[in-house]
Amino acid sequence: MEEKIRVLVAKPGLDGHDRGAKVLARAFMDAGMEVIYTGIRRTPEQIAEVAVQEDVDVVALSCLSGAHNTLFPKVVDLLKEKGADDILVMGGGVIPEDDIPFLKEHGISEVFGPGTPLATCVDYIRSHVKREA
Numbered sequence: 768m769e770e771k772i773r774v775l776v777a778k779p780g781l782d783g784h785d786r787g788a789k790v791l792a793r794a795f796m797d798a799g800m801e802v803i804y805t806g807i808r809r810t811p812e813q814i815a816e817v818a819v820q821e822d823v824d825v826v827a828l829s830c831l832s833g834a835h836n837t838l839f840p841k842v843v844d845l846l847k848e849k850g851a852d853d854i855l856v857m858g859g860g861v862i863p864e865d866d867i868p869f870l871k872e873h874g875i876s877e878v879f880g881p882g883t884p885l886a887t888c889v890d891y892i893r894s895h896v897k898r899e900a
Contacts, residue, residue, distance in 0.1 A: 772896050773823040777805040777814040779842065782832035787860070787881075791827060794885035800892070811838055815845035818854055824896045827888075828875075830860040836869060843874030855895050859883070 776792040778785055785807050792802045803821050805814060818826050826846070828839055839858050846854055858870060859879040867878045876895065879888055 771799060771801045772825065772892060773801045773803070773821065774825040774827055774892065775803045775805065775814070775818050775821060775823040776827045776829065777809055777817075777842075778807045778829050779809055779811055779814055779838040780830060780832050780834045781808055782830055782834070782860075783807050784831050785829070787831075788827075788829040791829070791859070791885065791888060794889060795827075795892070798889045798893075800889075811841035811845055814842050815849060815851070818846060819849050819851050823854060825855045825857065825892055828856065828858045828860075830858065830862070833861075835860065835862050836866055839870055839875050840873035847874075855892070857888075857891070859888075 774795050776788050778788055792804050795802045805817060843856050846852055855876050856874060857877045858875045862878055862880060870878055877891055
């Protein structure tokens with residue numbers, strides 16, 4: 768039996784709204800994934816450190832504060848510096864469509880906005896991480 772997919776759900780920056788992140792974390796758990804939730808107001812450095820320490824397959828970032836263009840690429844850069852550029856980094860939250868190409872150019876594999884079905888996020892991870900969940 769293969770190991771479960773390990774997902775870190777993280778809230779970078781000063782954004783204190785985490786209901787969506789908690790719902791997503793629960794959906795990942797219900798889908799058989801192992802989930803670590805950082806809580807709110809984490810720095811990119813803290814998120815990258817936890818991702819490496821916990822040996823996660825995925826970092827799912829959530830941002831509602833508008834700081835995604837700064838915070839999300841910073842997490843990707845820090846993971847690269849730590850030799851963990853094989854971790855899938857995805858983002859979500861209230862992110863303008865115009866910002867999505869920038870985020871993808873800076874290492875965010877996919878961006879999920881409000882109203883995205885939970886199954887879409889789960890299926891995305893399963894199709895991009897080659898393990899049994």
